[in-house]
Structures are given as structure tokens and as C-alpha cells.
Amino acid sequence: MKQSLGARTIIVPTPVWVIATYDEAGRPNAMTASWAGMCCSRPPCVGVSLRKATYTYGCLLTRQAFTVNVPAASQVAEADFLGIASGRDTDKFAAAHLTAVRSSLVDAPYVAEFPLHLECRLLHTVEIGLHTQFIGEILDVKASPEVLTAAGLPDPQRVAPILYAPEVRRYYALGEELGQAKMVGLRLRPVPETT
Amino acid sequence: MKQSLGARTIIVPTPVWVIATYDEAGRPNAMTASWAGMCCSRPPCVGVSLRKATYTYGCLLTRQAFTVNVPAASQVAEADFLGIASGRDTDKFAAAHLTAVRSSLVDAPYVAEFPLHLECRLLHTVEIGLHTQFIGEILDVKASPEVLTAAGLPDPQRVAPILYAPEVRRYYALGEELGQAKMVGLRLRPVPETT
Numbered sequence: 001m002k003q004s005l006g007a008r009t010i011i012v013p014t015p016v017w018v019i020a021t022y023d024e025a026g027r028p029n030a031m032t033a034s035w036a037g038m039c040c041s042r043p044p045c046v047g048v049s050l051r052k053a054t055y056t057y058g059c060l061l062t063r064q065a066f067t068v069n070v071p072a073a074s075q076v077a078e079a080d081f082l083g084i085a086s087g088r089d090t091d092k093f094a095a096a097h098l099t100a101v102r103s104s105l106v107d108a109p110y111v112a113e114f115p116l117h118l119e120c121r122l123l124h125t126v127e128i129g130l131h132t133q134f135i136g137e138i139l140d141v142k143a144s145p146e147v148l149t150a151a152g153l154p155d156p157q158r159v160a161p162i163l164y165a166p167e168v169r170r171y172y173a174l175g176e177e178l179g180q181a182k183m184v185g186l187r188l189r190p191v192p193e194t195t
Numbered sequence: 196m197k198q199s200l201g202a203r204t205i206i207v208p209t210p211v212w213v214i215a216t217y218d219e220a221g222r223p224n225a226m227t228a229s230w231a232g233m234c235c236s237r238p239p240c241v242g243v244s245l246r247k248a249t250y251t252y253g254c255l256l257t258r259q260a261f262t263v264n265v266p267a268a269s270q271v272a273e274a275d276f277l278g279i280a281s282g283r284d285t286d287k288f289a290a291a292h293l294t295a296v297r298s299s300l301v302d303a304p305y306v307a308e309f310p311l312h313l314e315c316r317l318l319h320t321v322e323i324g325l326h327t328q329f330i331g332e333i334l335d336v337k338a339s340p341e342v343l344t345a346a347g348l349p350d351p352q353r354v355a356p357i358l359y360a361p362e363v364r365r366y367y368a369l370g371e372e373l374g375q376a377k378m379v380g381l382r383l384r385p386v387p388e389t390t
Binding site for chain 2: 003139141155159
């Protein structure tokens, strides 16, 4: 028998991604978001939901662009700080000793110290309620060379992303590997009947 | 210097959530999705992107409802299988030895063996490209009593969700706790100037 917990945003996991933008004056800003996820393969798109009250909301609408930056577990204090302070009254890059690098593809900066970045142009804006969802087309993914495997893809354990559990408000590291997709479930396929 | 990887869906982590629906004939179906994330706090909403080619796509549009089910790390084979087979030609619940329980709130089943469920009614449909995003309003969250803490919230480490890294196509467990949100970053707040 399952227990009812009500109409709440209880789920695990959500990502801890840092959304970076320029404001109207050209100052870089960054905020942490967890209401986010990939949402399309072609064109490659990521969706990020923001409250209108955030400083990033206006920046993103003005510039029609943003980057999604994946901080590493060792950078959890920086990631958390970027979700506490507001760009309205704080230079968050300076306070967190982070470097804003201008994207050559979109009108937004990325966070140099973080290992993985998605450079996005705004494609759709979806009004949902307290949050507005911004769907960005990923024009390029950039990564620190030290997180790449020999095959040239980011190794998830070297990126070492942060996971978040809302409601209990706790951060977690990525754990052990559980197996290869489209492989570990093959044994459950029904055996074809012989005729 | 960052390395460019191209316009691709490279990110870590994405969730491994199982979307359950009834088809037109009333048969339960379930598929694994990773292009998904929470997208609004009020009303509480979750977004899930599906390709039109999936069997779930039609079920969800017909029934205007779905559940999001969080499988545990010990259920990675079942979760993977639900992403390999199609409900068009396979009774996936039977093949994976899973039980469909009818939601009392929405016209969709949930997967009894999984520890956490979100019961959703379809609120918005967003055409993006290869994927269509379905935004569901969460009408209730249900959990297995054994994953709940004394405070009545799911303990992320007892739920033991599965994370996914697309492109390298690997599953991961949730790792160690890294700290409390709105706490671990406080030390980076600029010190107010004394006057």
C-alpha cells in the first residue's frame, strides 16, 4: 500500500545546473536551477524553468540566449551560492571567484571553472504557472579536456555532476555505474515462441 | 581551453523515469524516459518528452494523463527493458513481472513495484521537433512506506533512483550526500561593508 504525499514537487533526482546570461548592461550573471531537463533530440534542446522574480528571467528574455553549465561535486559550494544570491545586487561571478567567458555562438557567457557547458539560443517560452519554461536549442557542447574519454565524450564520473533532491533540499554525488543502457534489460525480453 | 563537442544532447545527469499510461483498449503500458524534468512549483508540474513513434505518445494523448514512476537501482534491468520493448507488440508489465495499479486520481496506472510515483493530468503539449513535450500537473505523489523518513518525506538514498548519461548510454546510482541546499554555499556570500 502506497502512502499519499500530496500534490508536491517530490522527486529524485533533479539536476544542479547553472544558467548563465548577460544582463541588459552586459554584466554576466549565473543562477542555479533544478527544474530542468533535456527535452528534444532533433534539434537538441534543453528546458529550464525560472520564476519571473529571478534576475536571470529578464536577462534571458532580453538576450534570447543562455548557457547551461554543469558544476562538479567539488564545486557544490559555488553551485549552492549561485542559487542563494541574486544578480540584482551581487556580482556572483566575482563573489564565487568564477570566470565568465563569452560564448562565440550565443549572446551569453559560460562558467569557465565548470567542466561542461551547453550554449543555447532561446527557441520557445512556455508559461506554466509560477515558473516559465525556456526551451533552448543547443548550438554547441563544450567540455574541459580532462573530463573527456579517449573516444572524445565526457566521462560522467570525471564530470562528477551534482544531483539534487527537492523538498529534503540535499545535494548528492553521482554514484557507481549500474550498467549499459539497452543491455542490462535484454534478459527480460519475452522468448519468441517456436513454431 | 574548452573542447567543442558539437550540437548534441550531451549532459549529465538525466533521470530514469518510467511513464505509465493506458492505451485505447485499457491495457497498461510503461516506457522509460530520460528527456524529463520538473518544470513548475505552482501548480506542481513535470515535463516529459516523447517521440511521436512511441506507443506511449498516443496513449497519453488519448487518456490525457500519465504517471511518472521512479525505479530503484535494484530495478535497473526492468527500467532498461521498459525502454527497449514497445507496448505495441509486448505486454511490458507481464514481461517484466510488474504490476499496474489504477490511479484513483488520473486515468493512468502506476508501477506498484517502484518506490515513488507522480500522478499527472496533461496540462500542456509542446511541439519541439523530434520530441513532443508533455507537461503534466502533479495531482498526488505516492511512495512506498519503507522509503519514507520519520518526517514523512522520501529519503533519496532509500528511493535509490537511477541516473542516466546519454551519449555514453550508462546508468549510475545515487552517490554520497554532498550537503544541504542554501547552506553549503553561505560562506561565499560577500561580507557587508561596515559603515
